[in-house]
Amino acid sequence: MAPSTFIATKEHRRFTEFANAVRRQRTIGICYGQAGIGKTLSAKRYANWSPKAAALVEEWGRREDSDLQIYKDLAKTRTVFFTPGVLTTPKQIKEELSLITNRTSICIHQHLDTLGVTNGPMNQDKHVELIIVDESERLNATALEVLRDRYDRNNIALMLIGMPGIEKQFSRYPQLYSRVGFAHEYRPLAQDELHFVLQRKWRALGKTLDLEDFTDTQAVAAIARITRGNFRLIDRLFTQMQRVLKINELDTITDDVVEAARSTLVIGIS
Structure with a gap:
């Protein structure tokens, strides 16, 4: 990425x-x-x-x-x-x-x-x-x-x-x-800012985030739960998500893709 x-x-x-x-x-x-x-x-x-x-x-x-x-x-x-x-x-x-x-x-x-x-x-x-x-x-x-x-x-x-x-x-x-x-x-991203950042991240992968779509909403909720608005962790997570999508020849970011990407990371936020 x-x-x-x-x-x-x-x-x-x-x-x-x-x-x-x-x-x-x-x-x-x-x-x-x-x-x-x-x-x-x-x-x-x-x-x-x-x-x-x-x-x-x-x-x-x-x-x-x-x-x-x-x-x-x-x-x-x-x-x-x-x-x-x-x-x-x-x-x-x-x-x-x-x-x-x-x-x-x-x-x-x-x-x-x-x-x-x-x-x-x-x-x-x-x-x-x-x-x-x-x-x-x-x-x-x-x-x-x-x-x-x-x-x-x-x-x-x-x-x-x-x-x-x-x-x-x-x-x-x-x-x-x-x-x-x-x-x-300096505080973590609030919910509205997280959505704004994720729209940019979706776009960088050639996709469009639709918060009215249940699949996208599930994926966003998973990302919010995992990262808690941490900017660096969002970057790391999306790097792995891109890899998961490519290896499995997937076109859609789902909560399963997010969880698969999360399983490859060592995460620790105090």
């Missing part, structure tokens, strides 16, 4: 509003939610942190003409997306974050320079307004203090994304928590 096209759900729009508020107020925001429901996808979409943009900033190789579009995209939200490694030390986090923030700022400066709107020489971090840190439950107390100190010194807004419970975990660090301006829970 081809990589999924991004679907702008209500939760993504709520995330965008949250990120804009954090960036505008130059504060610290905490976003939490279950694994696989779309937090990382929304954050990368907001930051325009495409695979090409990430490769450009992280590898920092030769410039190409196509990079100009990446500069333009990064300049729209002036946001850095960063994921710390599992065993990354606080010192490495400080160095890596400084490096990609500086490089992102250079990219934005390059775009502004083509428009003739740059103001003075290029300074480190000058054009970055928000840093998003994904998988933030990986951060220990020292790493959090590094981020807090960076926030205090540079006045760049900071968003920490992680699993449910990080908002309570971070409350144990008063120096950081006292600076938190917003907290946002």
Whole structure:
């Protein structure tokens, strides 16, 4: 199955509003939610942190003409997306974050320079307004203090994304928590949004979802029960459903097809 096209759900729009508020107020925001429901996808979409943009900033190789579009995209939200490694030390986090923030700022400066709107020489971090840190439950107390100190010194807004419970975990660090301006829970797909997403998924398989059709309704109910609105699990399930349809030369998505696909997956949602 081809990589999924991004679907702008209500939760993504709520995330965008949250990120804009954090960036505008130059504060610290905490976003939490279950694994696989779309937090990382929304954050990368907001930051325009495409695979090409990430490769450009992280590898920092030769410039190409196509990079100009990446500069333009990064300049729209002036946001850095960063994921710390599992065993990354606080010192490495400080160095890596400084490096990609500086490089992102250079990219934005390059775009502004083509428009003739740059103001003075290029300074480190000058054009970055928000840093998003994904998988933030990986951060220990020292790493959090590094981020807090960076926030205090540079006045760049900071968003920490992680699993449910990080908002309570971070409350144990008063120096950081006292600076938190917003907290946002990223929720699973509601029923109407699930139907909207499934219509797109049916269409990707060359089929039409008809909620007035009993067979389709049964299949949708099975998917809702299995995935509970979890975006990543829906993707995984449809990959297996496509395989089941092809192997068995079937044309219709039924609840039996859904259950057959589900039996091939290891599923665990807290």
